[in-house]
Amino acid sequence: MSCLTPDAELVAAARRGSPAAFREIVARHQQAVRSFLRRVLDEAADADDLAQETFLAAWASLGRFRGGASLRSWLCAIAWNKRLSLLRSRRRAVDREAALARWEAPPGPSPDQSLDLQAALRRLPEAQRAAVALCLGGGFSHAEAAQVLGAPVGTIKSHVERGRARLAAALGDEP
Amino acid sequence: MSDTDDRFGALWDATEAPAHDLAFALAVEQRVTRRLLLIDLAARLAAAAALLLLAVAFAPMLAANALAVVGSLDAAGPALAAAAAIGAVMLWLNRPPVEVEVEAEA
Numbered sequence: 333m334s335c336l337t338p339d340a341e342l343v344a345a346a347r348r349g350s351p352a353a354f355r356e357i358v359a360r361h362q363q364a365v366r367s368f369l370r371r372v373l374d375e376a377a378d379a380d381d382l383a384q385e386t387f388l389a390a391w392a393s394l395g396r397f398r399g400g401a402s403l404r405s406w407l408c409a410i411a412w413n414k415r416l417s418l419l420r421s422r423r424r425a426v427d428r429e430a431a432l433a434r435w436e437a438p439p440g441p442s443p444d445q446s447l448d449l450q451a452a453l454r455r456l457p458e459a460q461r462a463a464v465a466l467c468l469g470g471g472f473s474h475a476e477a478a479q480v481l482g483a484p485v486g487t488i489k490s491h492v493e494r495g496r497a498r499l500a501a502a503l504g505d506e507p
Numbered sequence: 508m509s510d511t512d513d514r515f516g517a518l519w520d521a522t523e524a525p526a527h528d529l530a531f532a533l534a535v536e537q538r539v540t541r542r543l544l545l546i547d548l549a550a551r552l553a554a555a556a557a558l559l560l561l562a563v564a565f566a567p568m569l570a571a572n573a574l575a576v577v578g579s580l581d582a583a584g585p586a587l588a589a590a591a592a593i594g595a596v597m598l599w600l601n602r603p604p605v606e607v608e609v610e611a612e613a
Contacts, residue, residue, distance in 0.1 A: 351536075363526050
């Protein structure tokens, strides 16, 4: 399996049980999936753990990949669904008021602007944060992000614009 | 590129995963292997459970038939024992030759 083999061929080979093909899929798309998750989760370690679960789920359901979307979008959609499941289970586990207090706590002053931006990114609503992470951070098109997040393209465009404006505001710039 | 774009770029760079990460690839492979082992174990357990159920279901019939077979072998016992002994001797005589290395004299 070379790096020139198309994704569709890799998926077909992995479905037939080729470990090398699946290894190549992981090598080729781990950066996109992990970067996306690192931008929508607060901890890089949590993001990497979820990324591993994403690839395991992808391996188990390769037969369901139809090729309508790109493999990268399909993998990120699995990652997003895992993220939503994690959020739901955490929301059940964590006391609601404590979570709200933590969520709304104003960020402390930081001399590092990238930390300010990360804090601003964290304060975006989930879907907006994901759209910004995909389109501005990951270079996804609006259509691809719409496939990943299961939302209309117009909604994604709106999320990206608003998210960008809020991040710019966090930097003290005019949106 | 504006200053804002530069700062955004710095944010994306700070949260970008490495392009190549052997440890991550190995961790995924380990999870897949573990899942395969679990699937294999589940299949074996299911097969064993099915066999056990079959054995329990057919135990009375099997026991009755086994007793009948053992009873019918009583008369033919000496002949069967003799045939088995002859077979064992024939097998021993037809065993493959053992190769012995002989050191050449200088």
